[in-house]
Amino acid sequence: MLKSDFVLGWKNILKKDFVGYSYGYKPKDSSVGTTNGAGPHNVQIFVLSPDLVVLHALPGFWHPDDLARELRFAQVLARLWEDQDRSPEQKEDMYRRLQMREISNHPPETFARSGWQGFDLRQEMARHAISPRDTFFDLAKDGRTGIKPINYLVHERMAARPFVRFAEFDVEGFIDYGQLFYDLNGRVDGRGVEFRGLRNIKHKRARAARREAQRARHRRTKS
Amino acid sequence: MRCRFLTFAVLGLSTLALAQGSREIPTHQQLASLQPAAREFQKLAIPGKEVSSGVRKLRKQLKWYKTLHDASREAKKSNKPILWIQALGKLSGYT
Numbered sequence: 001m002l003k004s005d006f007v008l009g010w011k012n013i014l015k016k017d018f019v020g021y022s023y024g025y026k027p028k029d030s031s032v033g034t035t036n037g038a039g040p041h042n043v044q045i046f047v048l049s050p051d052l053v054v055l056h057a058l059p060g061f062w063h064p065d066d067l068a069r070e071l072r073f074a075q076v077l078a079r080l081w082e083d084q085d086r087s088p089e090q091k092e093d094m095y096r097r098l099q100m101r102e103i104s105n106h107p108p109e110t111f112a113r114s115g116w117q118g119f120d121l122r123q124e125m126a127r128h129a130i131s132p133r134d135t136f137f138d139l140a141k142d143g144r145t146g147i148k149p150i151n152y153l154v155h156e157r158m159a160a161r162p163f164v165r166f167a168e169f170d171v172e173g174f175i176d177y178g179q180l181f182y183d184l185n186g187r188v189d190g191r192g193v194e195f196r197g198l199r200n201i202k203h204k205r206a207r208a209a210r211r212e213a214q215r216a217r218h219r220r221t222k223s
Numbered sequence: 224m225r226c227r228f229l230t231f232a233v234l235g236l237s238t239l240a241l242a243q244g245s246r247e248i249p250t251h252q253q254l255a256s257l258q259p260a261a262r263e264f265q266k267l268a269i270p271g272k273e274v275s276s277g278v279r280k281l282r283k284q285l286k287w288y289k290t291l292h293d294a295s296r297e298a299k300k301s302n303k304p305i306l307w308i309q310a311l312g313k314l315s316g317y318t
Contacts, residue, residue, distance in 0.1 A: 003285055006306040009294040010287045013309045033267035048305040050298035052291060063264065071306070077305045108249040112257035113264065166291070166307075213254065 001071060006047075013044075034064050036114040037150030040175040047074035049081050052166045057158060061177045063113045066106075066151070073102055081163060092162040104161035114151040121147060122177030135177050168173050181211070282314060 040059030047056040054073035137144045288294035
């Protein structure tokens with residue numbers, strides 16, 4: 001499918017503001033399994049139209065079966081984007097419906113593979129305690145509570161982004177869940193190599209966080 | 224992190240299970256029976272040799288464009304969508 005149905009591209013996001021942290025591993029190191037959507041800050045998978053409109057996007061890593069399903073779904077969205085018989089408004093409306101409906105097409109196995117990593121869940125719960133997050137169901141709106149499975153969250157977030165130009169796509173907002181640091185390979189290969197560029201980014205972010213904490217303390221003292 | 228290769232050709236993309244899933248989110252009880260398989264997948268560790276071979280195949284058998292401009296040009300020519308992967312690291316090196 002990759003060879004026959006898509007044009008493929010790869011970009012190293014080492015210098016992007018939204019990049020997460022990880023240790024680096026070479027191809028000769030092992031590869032480990034994980035849950036769908038783990039590592040959203042380190043990996044993003046986009047399906048784009050030839051004129052660079054985002055048809056679909058997936059944050060993080062995905063099980064091969066689930067990735068294949070999502071790519072086939074993206075092909076449906078590609079056909080919708082190319083449809084000359086619908087107005088832009090009709091296409092956007094159909095896009096939203098298709099994204100949400102796709103959730104109910106997922107087999108239970110996909111849901112089982114779309115749970116949260118423990119550290120990501122704790123991070124989300126802490127943030128949700130401060131201010132409501134879209135990662136949690138709303139009892140009034142959804143009729144249920146609890147954290148949303150990642151597959152559900154992804155389609156919901158994409159439904160809110162119908163046919164956005166890639167240059168305008170809010171990657172940071174789309175991948176905003178969980179924590180920035182990921183290293184599941186550590187338990188298998190031991191600690192990997194630190195990306196040189198990331199060390200500087202880490203220090204910059206830590207300095208910015210300390211400055212912000214200082215400002216917050218100063219504001220509290222003043223008031 | 225090397226998880227990405229489990230999403231690609233290393234394990235082989237299996238044909239889609241086209242059977243309809245539940246119209247609702249599965250209940251905790253339904254998921255409980257599937258959790259062992261999901262957990263087994265998380266414990267999976269593909270040895271470096273296999274990963275290495277998979278990476279070689281990915282790079283040799285598939286053409287990867289490095290810029291969106293070039294990918295877009297090819298996509299317009301071939302009338303195919305673009306699968307654009309943004310990741311920390313290089314396909315050939317550290318990820």
